[in-house]
Amino acid sequence: MKKRIEKSFRDADQKASPIEKYNSNVDRRTSQNGPLVFSAFVAVAVFLLVMAAGFALVGDFTVGGLAVAFLVAWAATMSVHIAMQWEKIVVFRFGRFSRVKGPGLYFTIPFIEQTALKADQRIMVTGFGAEETLTSDLVPINVDAVLFWMVWDAKKACLEVENYYNSVSLAAQTALRDAIGRASVSEVAIRRNQLxxxxxxxxxxxxxxxGITVLSVEIRDIVIPQGLQEVMSAEAQAEREKNARMVLAEVEKDISAMLVDAANVYEENELAVRLRTMHLLYESVKGSGGTVVIPSAYSEGFSDAALDKAIDGLKSGK
Structure with a gap:
């Protein structure tokens, strides 16, 4: 039977998510060491004082004196307490709220007043997540997040909710699932800060x-199914290729328009064609550093008569 119980605990621990393991391993008992040591000191000190007083009065240690010392020491531990710097203590009297004490030394009336809650007012870190949660486009995703919060009103944390720590964790998980269900998978992945x-x-x-304030919420990880990751990657690549083709088409359109304008200029002015030809030949010779064989049909553009005609044409503005 014992082996079966241990095996069930191991299986549950293996199936637990990292967030659940983190929350289960958090040690929240560190603030109790100081008060426990103080209570032990008070009990011992009061016990010794009562025993010393009994010995001074009776002149001997008796069983009755020992019992009285024990009862007084027990009552002292129930009356004198300390709260750590980060604690607020909610005290009830006859089952009704009485006051909030701490930090430091505080007193209660035994059997009449009780400590209902020790609220830790440090910043708390709660991990939560949403596993296999459907987005608005019906895609199951896993999301892990971290919540930073603190108790600012110990009275409300005691009176308004049964277990404020678990309630905050469940409220955060529910809010995360609702937010994922209202957004598509691409919006969840892109709009992380807005989420x-x-x-x-x-x-x-x-x-x-x-009585709890939320300082911040941070999405730690978003896990999308592997098959969908490949599809989204292919879609993104296709979108980029589409944009590249559209830019290239716009450039070609601009170039073709400029070529049409240049062709119209050349058609209206034969001299512009010859000047362009001469410029191309000059660039060829300059780039190659050698000589270029010019066909006879193009050589006329370099004759003196042609140059004079070009100069006259430029002067006349034709």
Whole structure:
């Protein structure tokens, strides 16, 4: 039977998500070491004082004196307490709220007043997630997030909710699932910062009545199914190729328009064609550093008569 129980605990630990393991391994008992040591010191000190007083009065240690010392020491530990710097203590009297004490030394009346809650007012870190949650386009994704929050009103944290730590965790998980269900998978992946802000506002609205304020929410990881990752990558590549082709087509359109304008200029002015021919030949000779054989049909453009005609044409503005 014992082996079966141990095996079930191991299986549950293996199936637990990293967030659940993190939350289960958090040690929240560190603030109790100081108060426990102080209570032990008070009990021992009061016990010794009562025993010394009994010995001074009776002149001997008796069983009755020992019992009285024990009862007084027990009552002292129930009356004198300390709260750590980060703690707020909610005290009830006859089952009704009495006051909030701490940090430091505080007193209670035994059997009449009780400590209902020790609220830790440090910044708390709660990991939460949404596993296999469907987006608005019906894609199951896994999202892990971290919530930073703190208790600012210990009275409300005690009176308004049964277990404020678990309630905050469940409220954050529910808000995350709702936010994922309203967005598509691409929006969840791209709008991470906006999702953080939306979650913070929603969780803050739910937890403020419990005396809890939300400092920030941070999405740590978004896991999309492997098959969908390949499809989204192919879609992104196709979109980039489409944009590249559109830019190339726009450039070719501009170039063709400029070529048409140049052709119209050359058609109206034969001299411009010859000047362009001469320029091309000059660039060829300059680039090659050698000589170029010019066909006889083009050599006329370099004759003196042709040059004089070109000069006259430029002067006349033709």
């Amino acid at each position: 953080d802000q939306e979650l913070q506002e929603v969780i803050e609205e739910r937890t403020s009545v419990w």
